[in-house]
Amino acid sequence: MRTSKKVLVIGGLLLSLWGMSYGLYYAVFVEHQTLDTISSALAASFSNAAGRKMEASKINLEGYALASYDYTRQVDVHSHWIGLGMLLIGLGIIFHKVSFGEELRITLALALLIGSALFPVGVLLQTVDRGFLPRLIASIGAALVTVSLAMVAAGFARSNE
């Protein structure tokens, strides 16, 4: 098997396994508790408003927003790691059909792997820091994957196989 294919198949498998393990950890130890927090915080916000305890209602609503923000990103991270991992394995199996030289194929494979690992890391970091750096990391990861995939599509189209 060529190096570019190995990078994609092994990298994709590791990424998928990591995404699944992370999903399992999240489902067992965090998800149910987080969903409970989201629903109970929203209900508490409305019931405190009914009791005209507006300060408590506001705090509950902030708790709801915070838990929802985290939950959206945690699910995103889990699904993107696995989804991108599967894409890498799929591409790895047929990468010989990308009609570029092996050196460029290795560069594309590495860019796809780094981007696929980096993008969810950037999203995950947003749960601890809402600043510029996590967004930058996620954007770099997404750009690496998108540009590389556009080149792979061009490589498939050029192929005579």
Add this chain to the structure above:
Amino acid sequence: MTILSNKVMMGGAETSNRREAAGAERLYIIGGILLIAGGMLFGDLFAILVLHQNANRIGGEMIGAVRAVSAQDTAAVLSHFTVIGSLIENRGTKVDAHVHAIDFGYLALILALVQPYVAMTDSAKRRIALLFLFGAVMLPVSVFLIHYIGTQYGPSDVLGWASVSADFGGLLVIIASALLALGLFRGLRKRKPAVSPSTADHSGGKALLVGGALLILAGFVHGAYYAAFDLSRHEASDTAILTSMIDNAVSNNLPAAEADVESYGKLAGERAVNIAAHSHIIEFGLLAILLSFLQQYIRLSPGVRRFWIGLFFAGSVILPVFVFLEIRLGLLAGGIADFGGALVLLALIAMLVGVLRQKRTSEGGLSA
């Protein structure tokens, strides 16, 4: 005589091993297509029979909660939110079951393709395939049951037995994938796979490859646009609308509070269609790439094959585009999107029939 019978016996054992190897591949392919087709059929039925009705009921309960806030009736508020929680769980678990069945189907197809590179005895490959498929069915079925079984007799207040069973199914999939990964690492050290995967091109194969890559690219661009320009705005609007809803209810301005409930429903719909369009177009792209390689296992004439591939692409574009247009065009777009999903499903079933029509060779391999 003894040598001859030994050779016959060894030849018989080899043939049996090859049959078992092809058996694992075939299990992954048939199981994978069935998981994807089953997940898609479930998704289509869910969209038609549950999704919109569920959204309307959540809206109705929210209006009830707003009125209860206005009337300072705390017990009624909690009662409405109990129903809302149940409705959201009903929707969430069904979406989860749909997504996991389809994703495990994709993974099964991928694992079928890497089988020739896995250094492992054939019977072990087959046992791992069965373990994987058992877990891949167990997880979505258990997730589907979470809403109905509840947490009443569960091990904790927030965890029911259906959740435990779903997590166990996920663990089985992880164990099977990890064992295959180990076999793959060992296999990749060798220069050649035990059985070379066919790289022969089949009619429509290139169209599936290029079309699949372009679909994924379109999904990436849409996802990046949504994350950059809409996600934060939607999250900020979510809290702002809820704050306004509560304030209007407390000041007894019920028409304004109910208008806020409507805006909240629209916002939830907007978020849902963006995420659904993004994930569906990427998944169909990945499926197209996988199907391009599976063409070697599918026994259909070139014309018939091209017809089903055309239908597959038509559905793959129609579904995400019309899901995206659902907010502007309403239920008509939803119906057209469901029709797109049905086209993809039909094409998949046709390809499954092609796989089942494929004969095994005398050596146990799948004939091209």
